[in-house]
Amino acid sequence: MLISDTEKILKKEKRSVARAITGIEAGLPGSTELLDELFKHTGKAYKVGITGPPGAGKSTLTLQLIKWLRENDKTVAVIAVDPTSPFTGGALLGDRVRMTEVGNLDGVFIRSMATRGSLGGLSRKAVDASDVLDAAGYDIIIYETVGVGQSELDIAKAADTTIVVLVPESGDSIQAMKAGLMEIADFYVLNKSDRPGAEQAVAAIKTMLKFREHKATDRVPAVIKTIAHENKGIDETCKEIFKHKEFLETTGELQKKREIRAHNRLREIVETEILNELWNSGGSELLMKNLSEVVGKSLAPHRLAEQIVSRYKEHLRNGG
Ligand SMILES: Nc1nc2c(ncn2[C@@H]2O[C@H](COP(=O)(O)OP(=O)(O)O)[C@@H](O)[C@H]2O)c(=O)[nH]1
Ligand SMILES: [Mg+2]
Structure with missing residues (x-):
């Protein structure tokens, strides 16, 4: 017995999609068989990872990205793995209402995954869940994760484009470097740039990037300033995602990235x-x-x- 209806998932029926992900999360019998059936319908979605310290504004940014993407006729699914996220319930009531509202929009699906107890297998489950969303036909899949543990880094690595969100607070970029975030960023968002120290923070990130080992042909990651809750810098952020996507496609890097991911997933x-x-x-x-x-x-x-x-x-x- 499959845990959810394949046909309904392919038609983007939210309840069937949700049931499938719940089954995957719980490791119910029949979930791998469902994934087998869905597999041939996957490979079309573009995956974006959003990571960074707690409270940096990742969820706020994600909401704005969803709005922009919907206005540009893209459907969006979000997998949030963040114990402090409004998506997973750690937030003010107002934020949660906003999340639910956005999640109810046509062409938007928002789902949180628990970190409790299952950190080890979490990245595998998040990837399995994204196969369901991919088969359902969501154009863009966003993973929101707190950039702290290995498991979160693994999820971020499962994305085609990874955005690291930092804030002007002093030392943030140094912390990020220590946590291994500098290596995985395809570009940076300096959120809360309404706060003092934004220019210095941008300069600090750029300096850090210069000292990083790189080949002369490497792409230098952009650093974009945003004020997420005021919708500032969102247009630029979304355009950078698609610029990076085009870069990956034209250089053949996307194919390479996906091959490496398939290899890691199999292992x-x-x-x-x-x-x-x-x-x-x-x-x-x-x-x-x-x-x-x-x-x-x-x-x-x-x-x-x-x-x-x-x-x-x-x-x-x-x-x-
Ligand atoms: N001043 C300021 N506050 C922001 C900005 N973006 C988000 N916030 C606030 O920062 C808090 C944490 O945001 P949230 O999106 O939950 O952060 P997350 O933990 O990274 O997902 C919330 O109260 C937001 O309203 C910003 O650009 N400037
Ligand atoms: Mg959050």
Whole structure:
């Protein structure tokens, strides 16, 4: 039994799309079969990652991008992975009402995914969910993530264009560099540029970019100033997305990027399968049974690990 109706998803029926994503998130049986069916309808959506520190204005910016895209006849789906995001409920009531309103618009789908408990598999689930949205025919898929952990970085890397959002507060760009955000940005948005220090912050980001290792032929990422809640800089931001898209298409980089992603995705699926089987076919039991010996120093960790792996190999020899 499939977890949702393929035909209805292909017709962009929001309830069926939502049900499919819920099933994927929960890992329900039948979700991979649904993804199999949808797969041949994917590959058309363009994916945009929006990442940066909490409170930088990512959700506000996303809302404005949605409006711009709808005015330009593009349908948009958002996957928000952010515990503090208005999309996921950490915000003021007013913000949540706005999100719901926008999410109810025709040609717009907004979905949050929980970070609680499942960080490891989150990027895989977000990518699976985006396959549903892609098959449903959304032109643009936006991933909003807080740029803090590895898992969030992985999601940002699943995008065709990644935007890093920073604010004028001093040291923000240094923090971003430490968090690995500088390597993944295709361009920068300096939001809250109504605040003091905006010019200095732009200069700091540009200096940082100069010192970054790069080939002479590399594209230098743009730095765009925005005031998201006043809709300032949104037009420029959207145009930069499409400029970057064109750059990727004409240079063949888009194809390369997608090949790398397909490769990584395959590895991740296989590795997850193997790990699940290893732990579920007696590995967990063996670990728990002998853990006290390791703690009590009578069994070395490498020896217990060897036993667990041997047992898994034996399980495979016996036909899995
Ligand atoms: N001053 C100022 N405030 C902004 C701007 N953009 C967003 N905000 C406010 O900053 C707060 C955090 O925004 P939000 O979009 O939730 O940030 P997120 O955590 O990055 O998604 C909200 O109260 C917004 O209204 C801006 O350009 N200037
Ligand atoms: Mg947010």
